[in-house]
Amino acid sequence: MAKAGATSRPTRIQREKRQAIFEAALNVFSEKGLRGATLDQIAKAAGISKQNIVYYFNGKEAIYSELLEGLLEQWVSPLRDLSEDGDPMEEILTYVSRKIEMSRDMPRESRLFATEVLHGAPRLGDMLNTDLKALVDEKAAIIAGWMVEGRLATIDPHHLIFSIWAMTQHYADFDLQVQAVLGPVRSDTRFEDAEAFITHMLVRTLRP
Amino acid sequence: MAKAGATSRPTRIQREKRQAIFEAALNVFSEKGLRGATLDQIAKAAGISKQNIVYYFNGKEAIYSELLEGLLEQWVSPLRDLSEDGDPMEEILTYVSRKIEMSRDMPRESRLFATEVLHGAPRLGDMLNTDLKALVDEKAAIIAGWMVEGRLATIDPHHLIFSIWAMTQHYADFDLQVQAVLGPVRSDTRFEDAEAFITHMLVRTLRP
DNA sequence: GTCTATAAATCGATAGAC
DNA sequence: GTCTATCGATTTATAGAC
Known part of the structure; x- marks a missing residue:
């Protein structure tokens, strides 16, 4: 299936997962900074596997940028x-x-x-x-x-x-x-x- | 010879080298943060090889801690x-x-x-x-x-x-x-x- | 003391089964 | 969509020649 971050309409589960990742990323990034944070920490905090996070976002920096932009x-x-x-x-x-x-x-x-x-x-x-x-x-x-x-x-x-x-x-x-x-x-x-x-x-x- | 960071009296060259490393580390750490900074960047900024830095300090965190403490x-x-x-x-x-x-x-x-x-x-x-x-x-x-x-x-x-x-x-x-x-x-x-x-x-x- | 070479660990990212 | 397995890059740290 198409990558989740694409421009097409997101499903409910996609929105929820992305939201959970943002929430976890906010915790980790605000404590450790961009470079101090690891995908493992974010994944653990979000209760999602690291590989699944990569499925929803184009890498660590993308999470950070979109989080910042959205706020x-x-x-x-x-x-x-x-x-x-x-x-x-x-x-x-x-x-x-x-x-x-x-x-x-x-x-x-x-x-x-x-x-x-x-x-x-x-x-x-x-x-x-x-x-x-x-x-x-x-x-x-x-x-x-x-x-x-x-x-x-x-x-x-x-x-x-x-x-x-x-x-x-x-x-x-x-x-x-x-x-x-x-x-x-x-x-x-x-x-x-x-x-x-x-x-x-x-x-x-x-x-x- | 004994490790440079030991408690014995430091020679002039040791003090100068350590000072150059501190100066470079201050530049890099203040810009990138502890985890964002790498030994390579500090070494390049100090004009010293990475391995030589390790000779003078017990790792990256030691430079950071001693720098902070000294200030x-x-x-x-x-x-x-x-x-x-x-x-x-x-x-x-x-x-x-x-x-x-x-x-x-x-x-x-x-x-x-x-x-x-x-x-x-x-x-x-x-x-x-x-x-x-x-x-x-x-x-x-x-x-x-x-x-x-x-x-x-x-x-x-x-x-x-x-x-x-x-x-x-x-x-x-x-x-x-x-x-x-x-x-x-x-x-x-x-x-x-x-x-x-x-x-x-x-x-x-x-x-x- | 300084160097080359490299080990060891961490981490981001990808491949492919299901 | 989610998983296991693993690659590849980066980076810290060490070994050993000189």
Whole structure:
């Protein structure tokens, strides 16, 4: 029969198998990185034989690339949803809140993207220079507009976005270190505490 | 003759060779990660044969571990130097300044530590739970003391330190993304701009 | 100390039976 | 579609000459 990855309509079992492989691959890749992960580990995690995985995907890199690609839009959606029409402070704090939620609920995805960018982002291709830059420029322009109108204190909007990325994603990517430093007592409220901290910092910085 | 890595006094040539290997390994490991790096790549970068590298180190993991270990104290030194005796705001801004300097001048080291923590920090061992936690707790107590004295606005000192780590290291670890988003025009002043931004944000947050 | 040669292990990928 | 068996490439590590 035709290879499963072809353009023809996938059957139910094909979709389920591919989904199981993606789920297992997300676990393994986010822990070990692309080169650190082996097909055996993914196969074991998915409960599927290694050879069967090869039947569904064109090799290890294909799993990785398709996984990354499939997560991209979801990953930038919080920033995409930042709207010119809302209240400036509320829009920015909602953005922070959604980013903290993602760090709490999608730490594997966060680490996947972090490792990819850290190691040169060869598979994100030119997307950083084109799509991501365009998105950030667009939202930075909105924020700059609010500042011109006097609705926010003036500050560099690009670095504001970088600082939000950095602070929120830190709690996913370096969660191990955060938990180690906070200790067992305080680490169970780390995401709420982080959001409260970042919110407080941004309000004091951005209030006109 | 005895193996080079032994406890006996190393000769000059041994030190130089080991240093060249460390330098090459830092390049390769920070770009590819532990498992993505090969001895061949390190050997080529160091201008030494692969077999000769094995003569000086007990395998790839030994190079990695010793490299990490050797950088540890330097890596935390900016925080260690934060002194109770100085002016509170000045001490914190000096800390930020030194961290930004490290992101600018030691991005390879930053990415090395980032990858290690991101992937579970198996080689940093219990150091995070003991040494690092003790250091952060000590400095957080100093900062908390300043707040009690009314010399700084009250805010969670642990999350303050996390946010400084996150924002400063972001410019080393994700420099590729930062440069892509800022574009060729603005990215050449990114470290100065970042320091100015973070400083401004912290002053507004911490001023009593 | 440095080299050539090669062993040994790991891993991605393929062939072919059912 | 899933399996067993195995190839081939890569890579770590070792043996031994010089």
